[in-house]
Amino acid sequence: MNFLAASIESLGAKVAGWFSVGYGMFAFLAQAGSLLLERATWNRATFDVVVKQVYFTAVQILHVFLGYALVISWLIISIILSTARDFGLTEFASEMTIRVLVLELLPFLTALFIALRSGSAINTEVALMQVNNELDALAHCKVPPMQFEFLPRLIGGVISVVTLASLAGLLALLMGYLAIYGMNTAGFAPFTQTIAKIFDFKIMAGLLAKCALFGLAVTLIPVTAGLETPKKLFMVPVSVLRGMMRVFFAIVAIEVVSLALKYV
Amino acid sequence: MNKLHFKVGLFAAASLLLAGAFVVYLLHARGFFEDTFHLQLAASSADGVAPGVPIVFSGIEIGRVTALGLNDDGGIVIHAEFLGRNAKWLKQDSTFTLDKPLVGGARIRVDSPDLGAPALPDHSTMLLLTSDISKEIPLLVERVKAILANVEHLTRKDGEINATLANVKTVTGRMTGEYGVLEGVLGSPEKARAVTDSLDKTRALIGKLDSLALKVDGMAGKTDQWLFAPDGVAEHTRESLAQVRLMLNDAQSSLKQADALMTNAVAISANLKDGTQDIARLRAEIDDAVRKANALVNEINRKWPFARDPEVKLP
Numbered sequence: 415m416n417f418l419a420a421s422i423e424s425l426g427a428k429v430a431g432w433f434s435v436g437y438g439m440f441a442f443l444a445q446a447g448s449l450l451l452e453r454a455t456w457n458r459a460t461f462d463v464v465v466k467q468v469y470f471t472a473v474q475i476l477h478v479f480l481g482y483a484l485v486i487s488w489l490i491i492s493i494i495l496s497t498a499r500d501f502g503l504t505e506f507a508s509e510m511t512i513r514v515l516v517l518e519l520l521p522f523l524t525a526l527f528i529a530l531r532s533g534s535a536i537n538t539e540v541a542l543m544q545v546n547n548e549l550d551a552l553a554h555c556k557v558p559p560m561q562f563e564f565l566p567r568l569i570g571g572v573i574s575v576v577t578l579a580s581l582a583g584l585l586a587l588l589m590g591y592l593a594i595y596g597m598n599t600a601g602f603a604p605f606t607q608t609i610a611k612i613f614d615f616k617i618m619a620g621l622l623a624k625c626a627l628f629g630l631a632v633t634l635i636p637v638t639a640g641l642e643t644p645k646k647l648f649m650v651p652v653s654v655l656r657g658m659m660r661v662f663f664a665i666v667a668i669e670v671v672s673l674a675l676k677y678v
Numbered sequence: 679m680n681k682l683h684f685k686v687g688l689f690a691a692a693s694l695l696l697a698g699a700f701v702v703y704l705l706h707a708r709g710f711f712e713d714t715f716h717l718q719l720a721a722s723s724a725d726g727v728a729p730g731v732p733i734v735f736s737g738i739e740i741g742r743v744t745a746l747g748l749n750d751d752g753g754i755v756i757h758a759e760f761l762g763r764n765a766k767w768l769k770q771d772s773t774f775t776l777d778k779p780l781v782g783g784a785r786i787r788v789d790s791p792d793l794g795a796p797a798l799p800d801h802s803t804m805l806l807l808t809s810d811i812s813k814e815i816p817l818l819v820e821r822v823k824a825i826l827a828n829v830e831h832l833t834r835k836d837g838e839i840n841a842t843l844a845n846v847k848t849v850t851g852r853m854t855g856e857y858g859v860l861e862g863v864l865g866s867p868e869k870a871r872a873v874t875d876s877l878d879k880t881r882a883l884i885g886k887l888d889s890l891a892l893k894v895d896g897m898a899g900k901t902d903q904w905l906f907a908p909d910g911v912a913e914h915t916r917e918s919l920a921q922v923r924l925m926l927n928d929a930q931s932s933l934k935q936a937d938a939l940m941t942n943a944v945a946i947s948a949n950l951k952d953g954t955q956d957i958a959r960l961r962a963e964i965d966d967a968v969r970k971a972n973a974l975v976n977e978i979n980r981k982w983p984f985a986r987d988p989e990v991k992l993p
Contacts (some may be wrong), residue, residue, distance in 0.1 A: 465686045473689045505737070506782075577693045584696055607739050610707035618704075 435660070439638045443630075446565050460566055467570025471532045472578055479527060483582035484589070486523065487515055491586070491593045508608045511590045516583040517612075517621060517676075522669050524579040525628035528571065529661045533632040536567055537657040540640025541650045549641075564637050571633030576625040617676075624672045631664040715765035717741075717798070719756040719774055719786070721806035726784035727776065733758055733786040740764035743786070756806060758786070769795040775807045876960055880940060883968060887933060890975070894926065897978075918981055925974055932970045939963050 449455050472479075491511050498507035540563075543549050549559045587609070595601025639657025643649050705711065721727070724746050733741040741760035749755045760768070772790040779785075786806065798804070832839045853862035857870035864870050901919065939960055 465683055468689070469682050469686045473685050476689065503781075577689070580697055580700075581693060584700060604738050606703075606707040609704065610709070611739070611742075613704050614708070 435638075435642075438642070439634060442564075442638050442641075443634060445560060446568055446634075449560060449565055455561055455565065460561060463562060463566035464569050464573075467566050468573055471528060471570055472574035475527075475531065476578075476581075479524075479578055480581065480585060482527070483520060483523075483585055487520070487582070487586040487589045488593070490515055490519065491590050495593060508590060508594050508605060509612060511594075512587065512608065512612055515586040515590070517617065518669070518673070520582040520586055521575075521579040521621065521625050521628060522665065524575055524582060524625075525632055525665050528575055528578070528629070529632040529658070529665065532571065532574075533636045533661050534654060534658055536633060537636030537640050537654045538650065540564075540637050541643040541653040544641055544643045545645050545647055545650060547645070567633050567637060568630060572626050572629035575629030575632065576622065579625045579628075620672060620676065624668060627668050628665060631668060632661055635661045635664055709761040712762035715741075715760040715762055715768070716801050717758045717760065717768065718801070718803040719758060719806040720803055721754040721756055721776070721808070723808065724754045724756065726778050727754075727756055727786075728784075731784055731786060733760070733774075733788060735764075735767045735788045735790070740767055740788070755803075765800075766797065767793075768798040769793065770798055771795045772798065772804070773807060774804050775809050777809060778812060780812065872961070876964060880936060880964055883964070883971070884936065887929075887936070887971060890971070891929075894929075894978075922978070922981065925977055928970065929974050932967045932974070935963060936967050939967070 494511050494514065495504075495507050498504050498510065543559075543563075549563075552559050552563070591601065591605055595605065636654075636657045639653055639660060642656075643653040727743060727746055729743055729745055731743040732739040733743070741758050741764060743756055744759045745757045747755055747757075767788060767790055769790045769792065771792055772788055775787045775789070777785050777787050831837065834840075849862045852865070853859055855861045855867055855870075857867055857874065860873060861867050861870040864873065901922075942960060
């Protein structure tokens, strides 16, 4: 009986924990959003931090990221094309390529890329600041951390993921055209027709929203996970671990929901 | 100059430019900058047609079905839209066919046999034909079943085809024998040999009859001399001459019969059915002809004293 009660209690504690984490995250997001509406937020200092964040998240890794997108796009396009040829379904190959790569795989991989590189860094940095009481010190010096530390990171993350995913998508479109029709303009009309068929307003808005949500997930979750860190140095790795797990689940959840909305 | 800001600025500008270019391209692709061409298709059934079904020309999509509904008379009206640049493929003699392939979705196929024909005006109504493969399949299966049943009946264990094949095997087996096709037709080497023997004999007989005819010719010449000679043989032989004419007639008919027999012998090799009966008749008639020729020679010999060898021998 005791065992049952204990297990129920631990389950309840877990659920309560999830709720408090979720609540903390959304409260933080609401706070950041309300701050975005305030005129005082739009100052030069905040803008500079946003620019810096975009630089470190997107510009610094652009060549690596585009190379990686190129390789993965080329591989997947080749696989889809050869499979489509084997089954005699070449006419669907271009549509399939665009749907798989541009709409699903590349945004997802971009989010994972940013999460692993910048998300983990943000999580560690915020956790260390929390442990070392730097955040309190900043607030004491009338430098609200929300405005100068967290909000620029969220904005930078969203901008970076949206931009990188778009660039990778455009690259994949180019690669797809070259792989299917070769170095000539003969296939331009049918390719345009396919693109027109796929990218209607709903799909474009959905893609943009998905990328923005990815960008938010890979910055918001590490920030809140870092803020939750108890003020003990050895808890920093644990905080990063938890944060990264949550980021992963959030990315998968966003992808699954977007797929369900699109095809179910 | 802040290098970091410059890089981010460059990145942002390039991305915005690319994004803007893509949006413009997308708007162009979706026909934002051109007129839309509308078409109504009248169909007997909207089975398989739904908004979004592509309309293809030569395998390339040029338009889509946007809506479908019923008109006042209960007919199906399918509304389709084309981009202005694709409307040139639609002519007044174009045909619209609803294709429902076994694999893949339904599509409406446009065929414009004459691209020089006048263009179709906007908002015009055309007839939609249906070519539904899946509906034809049950009929096809029924027919194939019937054919297969027939084939099965023909190829059963004691069936006609098996028996025929066995016969063919026997005949072709015989054909590989010494007397070739003739043996195959007649059934055994003995019969085939009889035919070839008869043919050889007939040939020899014809040769002899030929020389006989020459002799008779010569005799006729001599008879002529005798007739008009002054020693009165003509009177003496007038009766005999009439008899000789009769005999000659007889000889001629015998030769004709031999000729017919030759034709018959040739026909034997082509006619399987009559072959075997005719062999016996052939032999009998050849013998008969030889006998008659012999009698003729004997008769002539009797009337004329100068004949030497009175007998025609069968070779």
